[in-house]
Amino acid sequence: MLPPGHIAAGYLTAKILTSSLHYNLTATQVNELSLIGAVIGFLPDLDFFFAFAKIKRLRIDNELANHRKLFTHTPIFWLVLGLVIFFASSTDFGKVFGLVVWLSAWSHLILDSERGIMWLWPATKRFFPFTDSFYKKKYQLKYRQSESFFKYWFWVVLNGYMSLSGLVEILIIVLALIVLF
Numbered sequence: 001m002l003p004p005g006h007i008a009a010g011y012l013t014a015k016i017l018t019s020s021l022h023y024n025l026t027a028t029q030v031n032e033l034s035l036i037g038a039v040i041g042f043l044p045d046l047d048f049f050f051a052f053a054k055i056k057r058l059r060i061d062n063e064l065a066n067h068r069k070l071f072t073h074t075p076i077f078w079l080v081l082g083l084v085i086f087f088a089s090s091t092d093f094g095k096v097f098g099l100v101v102w103l104s105a106w107s108h109l110i111l112d113s114e115r116g117i118m119w120l121w122p123a124t125k126r127f128f129p130f131t132d133s134f135y136k137k138k139y140q141l142k143y144r145q146s147e148s149f150f151k152y153w154f155w156v157v158l159n160g161y162m163s164l165s166g167l168v169e170i171l172i173i174v175l176a177l178i179v180l181f
């Protein structure tokens with residue numbers, strides 16, 4: 001899934017948490033937590049830059065460097081980080097912040113599960129993909145063969161949206177925009 005979908009899903013997760021939990025939050029704090037949720041929803045994918053640095057190119061090459069093999073794409077990391085913040089906080093804001101860190105990051109990992117993440121790491125490094133047959137191979141081929149930087153990323157984005165996950169992503173973005181406005 002591409003960044004807009006992850007941002008929207010993280011935002012919606014924070015919205016659900018702030019509206020369904022009985023913590024005392026001001027309207028400003030609810031807005032801050034929604035923004036934090038949106039950022040956290042996307043945050044795990046910053047590890048792409050680590051993968052880019054490793055292959056020394058702004059390209060996706062899962063054979064050489066798969067960013068989903070990094071701890072930043074493991075459920076346990078975000079669960080522990082979120083719970084540490086939750087239990088270390090004495091304020092309502094801090095507690096909800098911990099839950100947003102945990103669950104907005106998990107919204108990212110759930111959406112990434114279409115193509116698989118290491119749900120049971122560190123017990124196993126196995127990926128658990130639903131399927132990757134949603135992806136249109138012809139677009140994948142186009143971006144893999146493309147030498148031009150802009151053409152490459154154009155096909156990556158088009159490939160992302162011309163699939164069932166792309167449709168799901170658009171639905172999440174529309175839902176987030178409805179909630180936002």
Ligand SMILES: [Zn+2]
Nearest residue numbers: 044045108112
């Ligand atoms: Zn990701």
